[in-house]
Amino acid sequence: xxxxxxxxxxxxxxxxxxxxxxxxxxxxxxxxxxxxxxxxxxxxxxxxxxxxxxxxxxxxxxxxxxxxxxxxxxxxxxxxxxxxxxxxxxxxxxxxxxxxxxxxxxxxxxxxxxxxxxxxxxxxxxxxxxxxxxxxxxxxxxxxxxxxxxxxxxxxxxxxxxxxxxxxxxxxxxxxxxxxxxxxxxxxxxxxxxxxxxxxxxxxxxxxxxxxxxxxxxxxxxxxxxxxxxxxxxxxxxxxxxxxxxxxxxxxxxxxxxxxxxxxxxxxxxxxxxxxxxxxxxxxxxxxxxxxxxxxxxxxxxxxx
Amino acid sequence: xxxxxxxxxxxxxxxxxxxxxxxxxxxxxxxxxxxxxxxxxxxxxxxxxxxxxxxxxxxxxxxxxxxxxxxxxxxxxxxxxxxxxxxxxxxxxxxxxxxxxxxxxxxxxxxxxxxxxxxxxxxxxxxxxxxxxxxxxxxxxxxxxxxxxxxxxxxxxxxxxxxxxxxxxxxxxxxxxxxxxxxxxxxxxxxxxxxxxxxxxxxxxxxxxxxxxxxxxxxxxxxxxx
Numbered sequence: 001x002x003x004x005x006x007x008x009x010x011x012x013x014x015x016x017x018x019x020x021x022x023x024x025x026x027x028x029x030x031x032x033x034x035x036x037x038x039x040x041x042x043x044x045x046x047x048x049x050x051x052x053x054x055x056x057x058x059x060x061x062x063x064x065x066x067x068x069x070x071x072x073x074x075x076x077x078x079x080x081x082x083x084x085x086x087x088x089x090x091x092x093x094x095x096x097x098x099x100x101x102x103x104x105x106x107x108x109x110x111x112x113x114x115x116x117x118x119x120x121x122x123x124x125x126x127x128x129x130x131x132x133x134x135x136x137x138x139x140x141x142x143x144x145x146x147x148x149x150x151x152x153x154x155x156x157x158x159x160x161x162x163x164x165x166x167x168x169x170x171x172x173x174x175x176x177x178x179x180x181x182x183x184x185x186x187x188x189x190x191x192x193x194x195x196x197x198x199x200x201x202x203x204x205x206x207x208x209x210x211x212x213x214x215x216x217x218x219x220x221x222x223x224x225x226x227x228x229x230x231x232x233x234x235x236x237x238x239x240x241x242x243x244x245x246x247x248x249x250x251x252x253x254x255x256x257x258x259x260x261x262x263x264x265x266x267x268x269x270x271x272x273x274x275x276x277x278x279x280x281x282x283x284x285x286x287x288x289x290x291x292x293x294x295x296x297x298x299x300x301x302x303x304x305x
Numbered sequence: 306x307x308x309x310x311x312x313x314x315x316x317x318x319x320x321x322x323x324x325x326x327x328x329x330x331x332x333x334x335x336x337x338x339x340x341x342x343x344x345x346x347x348x349x350x351x352x353x354x355x356x357x358x359x360x361x362x363x364x365x366x367x368x369x370x371x372x373x374x375x376x377x378x379x380x381x382x383x384x385x386x387x388x389x390x391x392x393x394x395x396x397x398x399x400x401x402x403x404x405x406x407x408x409x410x411x412x413x414x415x416x417x418x419x420x421x422x423x424x425x426x427x428x429x430x431x432x433x434x435x436x437x438x439x440x441x442x443x444x445x446x447x448x449x450x451x452x453x454x455x456x457x458x459x460x461x462x463x464x465x466x467x468x469x470x471x472x473x474x475x476x477x478x479x480x481x482x483x484x485x486x487x488x489x490x491x492x493x494x495x496x497x498x499x500x501x502x503x504x505x506x507x508x509x510x511x512x513x514x515x516x517x518x519x520x521x522x523x524x525x526x527x528x529x530x531x
Contacts (some may be wrong), residue, residue, distance in 0.1 A: 001413055019398040214453060215354065217383035218411040226337055230514045 009225030031238025034191035065125040086137035203298035231291035312362030322348040342517035387456030446477030465491035
């Protein structure tokens with residue numbers, strides 16, 4: 001009996017979908033637009049996150065040791081620093097490498113080149129280039145470097161130069177996250193309301209049919225089920241149409257975004273491919289849920305016949 | 306078959322649609338309920354299908370006391386009473402066959418049974434050649450015949466017809482009345498609410514006259530007297 005009713009509900013849903021094809025297409029189109037705007041926000045989110053993390057990756061702290069500090073001592077400090085949970089990576093640059101880098105950086109400056117020649121030995125010491133996992137971790141790392149036992153070994157730390165930049169980037173990153181979140185929230189609410197109203201209007205156009213069904217002895221669930229299946233079908237097709245349109249749109253957009261943020265590696269399609277099930281699966285579930293709730297609410301008042 | 310005992314109904318706007326109505330209809334009767342607009346004729350039909358509920362009194366249909374019927378029992382009641390409306394109330398996006406079959410589908414009838422019974426009933430109302438048409442492709446008389454076929458599909462003991470000829474011309478009116486008489490001959494109790502004086506007078510059957518919610522006359526072989 002249940003299977004018969006289910007079978008009929010699906011059949012009626014398909015019939016109604018096809019026989020009210022323009023209404024169905026309009027509903028699918030609204031779902032498509034809503035999902036497109038939600039996915040566009042995901043794209044914006046991916047771009048802003050990639051841009052922020054690219055900038056973050058370029059931040060580091062260079063710890064310059066005095067020339068007389070032995071490599072073994074620096075290696076010991078490196079090992080101790082690596083035990084800190086905030087550390088992402090530490091690269092050791094030897095005194096020779098530091099000198100080569102310095103020379104290369106000031107290749108055109110004859111005064112510096114002459115001064116270096118006049119000096120008998122290498123005036124540079126080894127350097128540790130420290131990267132933290134998060135921007136907020138740098139003060140903690142610097143605190144560890146302020147250990148008095150290191151005082152005689154360290155020539156200079158360049159973090160003070162970066163402190164302002166790091167603080168600013170941190171501020172921008174946090175603000176960008178909040179703005180994207182707020183816009184996403186507003187868009188999602190608008191999308192929900194639009195879908196909610198579209199389904200309500202679709203049900204409204206069926207109100208006479210619902211009343212007739214009641215008058216010839218149909219039970220509430222016998223009437224509700226086809227509408228629910230029809231709204232699931234619209235949600236499913238809305239998602240499929242979104243996927244079909246979204247991929248070419250992103251493909252077209254990606255080169256422009258990549259050239260705008262020169263040097264930053266954006267792979268929006270890769271992101272969507274990697275998270276396909278999560279993104280579109282959750283969107284489909286959300287759409288179906290909204291459709292079921294809105295059709296349920298909309299039908300409620302027409303079923304009191 | 307149908308018993309209304311001291312039934313009153315007042316609507317939210319204060320209008321008293323039915324006042325202390327006592328009405329008893331026996332099985333197999335053909336009864337016309339007549340009266341001016343707002344006299345309470347349609348209220349009786351709506352009470353009998355539990356579309357509305359009485360403020361006072363008792364309603365029994367086919368031995369079933371429906372005065373305080375539970376909501377989930379209403380569909381069962383409606384499957385036992387055939388109803389025909391003035392505006393046909395056909396599902397516009399379903400064909401003639403599907404409209405009639407729908408009344409069986411709601412009751413959980415299997416496909417084979419539907420495919421056997423629906424053509425039989427459509428042949429009784431002479432619509433065998435129009436089973437794939439949509440309601441908007443039919444004339445008013447044909448639409449009403451579809452509605453009658455749908456009402457008959459459960460072989461109901463009672464057929465309620467609320468102004469069944471209200472939207473029809475004289476020729477179609479005669480066809481529909483003849484059909485209702487034929488249905489009555491097979492033993493179905495027919496209760497017809499109507500405005501049509503000529504029809505009521507030609508029937509020479511029981512006539513109940515309503516005025517301002519009161520039953521003012523009940524004649525065994527009556528005439529339209531208002």
